[in-house]
Structure formats: structure tokens, C-alpha cells
Amino acid sequence: MSLTVGALLALSFFISVLGLFIFIWAQTKGLMQAGPDAAQVIFAKGELGVVEEPSISATGRATLQRVESESSGIRFDAASLHTVAKSAEFEERIVIDRSSRTAAFAFLTSSMLWLVLGSIAGLIASQKLTAPDFLTGSAWLTFGRVRTAHLNMVIYGWASMAGLGIALWMLPRLLKTPLMGARFAVAGAGVWNAGLAAGVAAILSGWTDGLQWLEIPWQIGILLAIGGALCGVPLLLTLRQRKAHHLYVSVWYIGSALIWFPILYVVAKVPHVHFGVEQAIVNWWFAHNVLGLWLTPLGLGAAYYFIAKVLGRPIYSYNMSLVGFWALAMFYSQAGIHHLIGGPVPNWLVSVSVVQSVMMIVPVLAVGLNQHMTVAGRLATLKHSPTLRFIVVGAILYTLVSLQGTLEALPFFNRLVHFTQYKVAHAHLGLYGFYSMIMFGSIYFVMPRVLEREWPYPRLIGLHFWLVGIGFSIYFVFLSIGGVLQGIAMLDATRPFIDSVTVTGPYLMARTFGGALMTLGHLVFAYHFFAMVLDRGTRRSGSVLLGSARPLGAE
Numbered sequence: 001m002s003l004t005v006g007a008l009l010a011l012s013f014f015i016s017v018l019g020l021f022i023f024i025w026a027q028t029k030g031l032m033q034a035g036p037d038a039a040q041v042i043f044a045k046g047e048l049g050v051v052e053e054p055s056i057s058a059t060g061r062a063t064l065q066r067v068e069s070e071s072s073g074i075r076f077d078a079a080s081l082h083t084v085a086k087s088a089e090f091e092e093r094i095v096i097d098r099s100s101r102t103a104a105f106a107f108l109t110s111s112m113l114w115l116v117l118g119s120i121a122g123l124i125a126s127q128k129l130t131a132p133d134f135l136t137g138s139a140w141l142t143f144g145r146v147r148t149a150h151l152n153m154v155i156y157g158w159a160s161m162a163g164l165g166i167a168l169w170m171l172p173r174l175l176k177t178p179l180m181g182a183r184f185a186v187a188g189a190g191v192w193n194a195g196l197a198a199g200v201a202a203i204l205s206g207w208t209d210g211l212q213w214l215e216i217p218w219q220i221g222i223l224l225a226i227g228g229a230l231c232g233v234p235l236l237l238t239l240r241q242r243k244a245h246h247l248y249v250s251v252w253y254i255g256s257a258l259i260w261f262p263i264l265y266v267v268a269k270v271p272h273v274h275f276g277v278e279q280a281i282v283n284w285w286f287a288h289n290v291l292g293l294w295l296t297p298l299g300l301g302a303a304y305y306f307i308a309k310v311l312g313r314p315i316y317s318y319n320m321s322l323v324g325f326w327a328l329a330m331f332y333s334q335a336g337i338h339h340l341i342g343g344p345v346p347n348w349l350v351s352v353s354v355v356q357s358v359m360m361i362v363p364v365l366a367v368g369l370n371q372h373m374t375v376a377g378r379l380a381t382l383k384h385s386p387t388l389r390f391i392v393v394g395a396i397l398y399t400l401v402s403l404q405g406t407l408e409a410l411p412f413f414n415r416l417v418h419f420t421q422y423k424v425a426h427a428h429l430g431l432y433g434f435y436s437m438i439m440f441g442s443i444y445f446v447m448p449r450v451l452e453r454e455w456p457y458p459r460l461i462g463l464h465f466w467l468v469g470i471g472f473s474i475y476f477v478f479l480s481i482g483g484v485l486q487g488i489a490m491l492d493a494t495r496p497f498i499d500s501v502t503v504t505g506p507y508l509m510a511r512t513f514g515g516a517l518m519t520l521g522h523l524v525f526a527y528h529f530f531a532m533v534l535d536r537g538t539r540r541s542g543s544v545l546l547g548s549a550r551p552l553g554a555e
């Protein structure tokens with residue numbers, strides 16, 4: 001065992017040290033400017049103070065612009081805006097937006113399909129926990145298989161593909177150059193989809209590698225690795241051709257995620273190397289890092305860009321955003337073993353991970369304070385911007401889930417909630433409350449630019465928000481309470497074990513209800529998405545192309 005543990009620690013340490021060296025290198029090359037000016041790199045000349053919110057009509061944008069100008073006290077000058085809209089930089093941005101549309105479209109469309117399928121599988125799994133006789137006729141519909149199919153579809157289908165689609169769309173904008181090698185990404189989407197479809201079919205047929213988050217058999221997992229690698233090609237090619245010298249913080253997040261994920265996946269998936277307890281250690285090293293070093297950077301990178309862009313304001317403290325990124329890069333990779341507190345693993349290994357988990361407070365506070373302070377005083381804009389509404393909720397829940405994670409790593413609390421439904425609530429707070437909310441908001445922003453048309457039924461955006469918001473609140477609150485009661489029952493040696501099962505019953509039913517509302521919200525979202533793709537519905541203000549007659553907030 002010590003060999004694998006040593007190798008893993010060495011690898012984690014290596015990733016942190018590599019991060020440190022890249023940090024020093026980036027400093028010396030001047031790629032990482034600090035100070036308020038550096039935060040303005042995402043705006044064209046004269047664009048500061050101008051809202052960009054393609055998910056609403058021109059009239060809605062004018063209202064948003066007025067509310068934002070009132071909140072910030074800066075007068076909005078519509079005349080100068082028209083000059084900006086005619087500028088060469090704007091013309092260039094139109095070309096840049098067009099360069100990534102096919103790649104972004106391929107990923108985002110796939111992610112929608114996986115979101116719907118994954119949610120339905122989650123709902124079936126949830127119902128089975130309170131009605132065990134539900135759908136018992138076929139082996140492929142048993143809890144173990146449906147639950148696992150749900151997990152893989154939402155992680156690798158919905159979350160990863162949405163994150164990649166948004167990242168591929170943002171990168172050329174951030175690097176101020178058209179996306180290079182977009183066809184590699186499109187091919188990557190095809191290979192990734194094929195790998196995932198085959199993986200889910202394998203899981204449902206009973207063929208898995210048997211490790212949480214790594215269930216897809218490695219023979220099929222190779223396709224995911226190839227698909228992911230193909231997506232890395234445009235990143236490298238576009239980075240080489242970039243016109244932006246200074247790299248905005250979102251580029252650091254997205255670029256690192258695209259490098260970290262393949263390392264994690266390949267190390268954890270290599271067959272016939274890890275056995276027994278070592279395998280559990282590798283498993284949790286991967287499963288935790290896939291959240292923190294893959295999905296979290298994609299989500300935070302998007303939040304840092306879209307919050308600033310919608311408000312037309314640079315983020316509150318650019319320096320703090322860099323502290324947040326580098327602290328994540330240096331502290332996160334050794335935190336995963338806190339999932340094995342109390343297990344047959346060396347104590348010192350657990351201690352290292354608990355310390356790292358507590359250290360995570362540094363990046364979390366840096367990100368949280370920064371994003372909340374950017375929006376502070378401008379809460380009225382949330383009413384008018386769907387993108388901001390979803391993303392700000394996601395950013396708040398990021399702070400919450402991260403602080404909750406640190407608490408859960410502390411042994412006294414871990415004893416209570418380990419092996420309970422509380423963990424499932426925590427997982428959904430992270431992947432749903434934080435990550436998925438940010439992705440929903442980002443997709444509302446990006447799709448009108450990708451298709452150059454409006455969302456056809458604006459009311460459906462509100463319906464989506466409230467269905468998933470209420471559904472998720474029910475899911476999270478009830479499951480957390482049920483989980484704590486379950487933990488109390490399990491720790492009480494005088495009570496029979498079955499008490500810990502029956503006590504969760506009503507809370508699991510509430511989860512199914514909350515999950516049904518979330519799934520309904522996803523169906524509404526998917527209907528709206530495909531209605532837009534098929535060009536259904538009314539047209540209100542024409543093309544939402546940048547630089548068109550009424551380009552931004554102008555009436």
C-alpha cells in the first residue's frame with residue numbers, strides 16, 4: 001500500500017509544485033498582471049459601464065442598463081455606445097464569437113440531452129428508495145444500476161459537456177482571437193458522446209469497474225480520455241495565437257481544468273495497478289479532485305466572466321481573484337482522503353487531507369468575497385438579468401458548499417454525517433446548487449450569441465428558475481435533516497440499525513418531490529433550448545448579434 005500512497009502523495013505534491021512554478025513563470029512573463037486595470041481586459045475600449053445581456057430583449061436590456069447605471073451612479077451615454085458598437089474591436093468580437101459557435105453548439109446540445117436523461121434516472125432511483133417495488137421487473141432498472149447511470153450521465157454528460165461548451169465559447173473572447181482547431185473540439189464532442197453512451201449502456205447491463213465516479217469500464221473510458229484530449233487541442237492552438245497578452249483569471253481556471261482532468265482520469269483509470277485499500281484511496285483522490293480541479297474551475301471561470309460582463313463592471317478585486325485561483329491550485333489536490341476518515345488508511349494521510357481541507361477556506365473566501373462584492377449594491381439587476389440571477393445564486397451556494405465541506409472534513413462532524421443522506425445533499429449542493437446554476441445562467445447568455453437569435457419564450461426562463469430553485473431547496477433541506485437524524489440513529493448503539501433506515505423515509509419522499517420539480521424545470525429548459533434551435537416562437541427585437549442595430553443596452 002505504501003507504494004501507491006507514496007506515489008499519489010508525490011503526484012499531488014508534484015501538481016502543487018508545478019502550480020507554484022507556473023505561477024512564478026507567469027509572473028516573470030507578465031502574463032498575470034495585478035491591479036484594477038487587469039480586470040478590464042475583458043472589455044472593449046469605451047465598453048465599461050455597458051451591460052451585455054443577450055438572454056433578454058432590447059427593451060429588457062435598456063431597463064437593465066438603467067437599473068445598473070442607477071445602482072452604480074454612473075451616467076449611461078447611449079451616443080458613445082453607438083461609437084463603441086461600430087469600433088474595430090467590436091467587429092472583431094463578432095468574428096471571434098462566430099469562430100466558436102459550432103464547437104459550443106455541439107457540446108451544449110449534447111449536455112441538454114444528458115441533463116434530461118440523467119435527471120429522469122435520478123428520479124427513478126429516488127422513487128425506488130421509498131417504494132422498493134417500483135420498476136423491479138428488469139435487472140437494468142435496479143437501484144444500483146440506475147443510480148450509477150444517473151451519476152455518470154449528470155457528471156460526464158451534463159456537467160462536463162456544458163462546462164466544455166461554455167469554456168470553448170469563452171476562450172476565444174478572453175484570448176481576443178478566433179478559436180483555432182474548432183474541428184478537433186467538434187470531433188471530441190462526438191467521441192465523448194460515444195464513450196458516454198457506451199459507458200451508460202455498460203453500467204445498465206451490469207458491466208462496471210465498480211468504483212464510485214469511475215464506474216465506466218476502462219476499455220470504454222479510453223474514449224472519454226481521447227474526447228477530452230481532442231478538446232485540449234483548440235486550447236493550446238488558440239493560446240499560441242492569442243492577441244491578449246495578459247491572461248484574465250478565467251483563462252487560468254479553464255486552462256488548468258483542461259490540464260488537470262486528463263491527469264486525474266488517466267491516473268485513476270489505469271487498470272490492474274491499484275488494489276484493495278489503495279484503490280479506495282485512488283478512488284477518492286480522483287472523485288474529490290474531479291469536483292475541485294475539473295468542475296469547480298470551469299464554474300468559477302464562467303462566473304468571473306459573466307458577472308463582470310453582464311454588469312459591465314470589472315470584478316471587485318482582481319488581486320483577490322488571483323489569490324483564489326492559486327490557493328485552489330496549491331491546496332486542493334490532497335483534500336480528497338477526508339472521504340475515508342475512520343477507514344483503514346494511515347492516520348497521517350487523513351491528517352494531511354483534513355489540514356488541506358481547512359486550508360481551502362483561503363480560496364473559498366477569496367472567491368466568495370470577490371464575487372459577492374462585485375454584485376453588492378446592484379442586487380436590483382438580478383430581477384432583470386436571467387444570466388445574473390442563476391449565476392449569483394450559484395456563486396452564493398459555492399461559498400456555502402465549500403464551507404460545509406470544510407466542516408464535514410472535521411472528524412467530530414464527519415462521525416455524525418458520514419454514510420448518511422447528508423452527504424448526498426452536500427453533493428447536490430455542490431454539483432447542482434453551485435455548478436449547475438452557474439451553467440444554466442451561462443447557457444442563457446451564450447446561446448443567443450451562438451445561434452444569433454433570441455430565446456423565444458422569455459417567461460419559460462423564469463419558470464425554469466423557480467422550478468429548479470424551489471425543487472432544489474426542498475431536496476437539500478429535507479435530505480440534510482434526514483441525514484443528520486440518520487447519523488444520530490446510527491451512532492446510538494442502543495437503537496436497532498433499522499431505525500436509521502426508517503427515520504429517513506419521509507425525508508426521502510420529500511427529496512423525490514423536490515427532484516420531480518427539478519426534473520420538470522429541466523424539461524422546460526430543454527424544451528425552450530430546442531425551440532430556440534428550431535427557430536420557433538415570436539421574434540421581438542431581431543438578431544441579438546453584437547453590433548446590430550440596437551446592440552447592447554440602447555433603445
Ligand code: HEM
Binds near residue numbers: 126424516518
Ligand atoms: C444536474 C442535476 C444533478 C446532478 C449534477 C446530480 C449529482 C449527483 C451526484 C454527484 C450524486 C452522488 C452523490 C453521492 O453519492 O455522494 C447523485 C446521486 C443521486 N442523485 Fe443526483 N444529481 C442531479 C439531479 C438529480 C435529480 C433531479 C434527482 C431526483 C430526485 C437526483 C437524485 C439522486 C439520487 C436518488 C442519488 C443517489 C443517492 C444515494 O446513493 O443514496 N439527482 N447525484
